Amino acid sequence: MVIEWLKLRVSPELREKFIQKDAEIWTSMLAAYPGFLGKEVWIDPERPTEVILIIRWASRDAWESVPAERLKQVEQQFTQEFGEQQQIIEAAEYQVRKFPLASS
Numbered sequence: 214m215v216i217e218w219l220k221l222r223v224s225p226e227l228r229e230k231f232i233q234k235d236a237e238i239w240t241s242m243l244a245a246y247p248g249f250l251g252k253e254v255w256i257d258p259e260r261p262t263e264v265i266l267i268i269r270w271a272s273r274d275a276w277e278s279v280p281a282e283r284l285k286q287v288e289q290q291f292t293q294e295f296g297e298q299q300q301i302i303e304a305a306e307y308q309v310r311k312f313p314l315a316s317s
Contacts, residue, residue: 215309219268
């Protein structure tokens, strides 16, 4: 499994609207692609300007299978409906590794 990790800056008064629009536009589009396993939104009560998005993919190939043109279209739709009131301030990719428990 691969994790797409995004930290965004959003004004506190728009945070809930951002989360709703993200689910409505981005998450619904991503859910149509094989290999998309789910998405979580993390918020820190101590940092009301930050939103962290955790997107789970079955593999890096599944993540990269989303066409660039489709991503561009959805970004334009999101900007049209929400505006450019958010900024990605950090992005990362993680691989999830699971190991069997050692016998005692």
